[in-house]
Amino acid sequence: MLLLLPNLLFGENVVSKPTVMVSTEDLYNRVVEQSHITYNLAADVFHEFDVKFFKRSWFTHRGPRLCHTASIPTPGSLAEINETNTEDLLKAIINISLAWEEPLKHLVSALAALPGGFDEMVKIASNVKDRNRVLLEGLETILSRNQTEVEENAYPAWSGLDDLQSSDEDTHLFAMYMLCRCLKRDTHKIDTYLKVLRCRVAHKNAKMSALKCG
Ligand SMILES: *[C@@H]1O[C@H](CO)[C@@H](O)[C@H](O)[C@H]1NC(C)=O
Ligand SMILES: *[C@@H]1O[C@H](CO)[C@@H](O)[C@H](O)[C@H]1NC(C)=O
Ligand SMILES: *[C@@H]1O[C@H](CO)[C@@H](O)[C@H](O)[C@H]1NC(C)=O
Numbered sequence: 001m002l003l004l005l006p007n008l009l010f011g012e013n014v015v016s017k018p019t020v021m022v023s024t025e026d027l028y029n030r031v032v033e034q035s036h037i038t039y040n041l042a043a044d045v046f047h048e049f050d051v052k053f054f055k056r057s058w059f060t061h062r063g064p065r066l067c068h069t070a071s072i073p074t075p076g077s078l079a080e081i082n083e084t085n086t087e088d089l090l091k092a093i094i095n096i097s098l099a100w101e102e103p104l105k106h107l108v109s110a111l112a113a114l115p116g117g118f119d120e121m122v123k124i125a126s127n128v129k130d131r132n133r134v135l136l137e138g139l140e141t142i143l144s145r146n147q148t149e150v151e152e153n154a155y156p157a158w159s160g161l162d163d164l165q166s167s168d169e170d171t172h173l174f175a176m177y178m179l180c181r182c183l184k185r186d187t188h189k190i191d192t193y194l195k196v197l198r199c200r201v202a203h204k205n206a207k208m209s210a211l212k213c214g
Pocket of ligand 2: 079083
């Protein structure tokens with residue numbers, strides 16, 4: 001299946017203005033704006049959850065867990081990012097983004113079900129979920145300009161639902177904690193990669209040889 005999404009926010013399919021083409025550089029500006037805000041919101045959710053619920057015993061008794069997106073190959077250092085071509089980097093970002101759609105829905109529900117009413121945290125997490133979708137639309141638009149398609153179903157599955165819905169409070173809270181932590185990590189990764197990609201495009205357009213893109 002191809003990744004075909006409505007591009008309402010990115011103006012590509014706007015029937016009334018068929019001749020107006022948003023420049024690729026502008027598209028990058030828009031997705032970076034999204035990814036930057038998304039990362040900040042995800043960091044807020046993690047911080048809030050960490051302050052309210054973190055238990056040291058999780059790490060002595062349960063050990064660290066891998067994020068469900070860990071199997072997606074991504075460059076780690078700035079030098080590695082620099083060596084990764086634009087298309088591969090975009091595909092990895094889309095892969096991560098798609099892999100978050102399902103767990104984000106469940107995270108929002110789990111936060112909403114916490115006793116004590118954490119309305120603000122729920123609102124922010126829900127905002128992250130919505131922005132993740134908007135980001136996907138933008139990335140799809142950018143890739144489609146090169147006639148590049150992405151398999152919409154090829155992303156790592158998330159298998160944390162049982163733990164997230166566990167009646168054991170500690171298991172339940174630890175699953176939420178790990179999701180928030182991974183979400184912060186992955187949204188940061190996406191934001192970093194997109195900023196490099198935007199820089200590449202700006203670099204090419206402006207021929208600014210002094211500009212460093214990570
Ligand atoms: C996403 O990453 C997984 C590795 O977990 C890989 O199997 C899959 O092919 C990737 N999908 C795309 C569209 O690159
Ligand atoms: C990025 O790669 C280019 C060659 O592709 C190289 O000239 C440049 O020095 C590299 N920059 C960094 C920060 O590694
Ligand atoms: C699209 O193709 C151009 C020219 O080959 C290349 O420079 C650019 O990186 C490609 N962009 C994407 C998103 O693959």
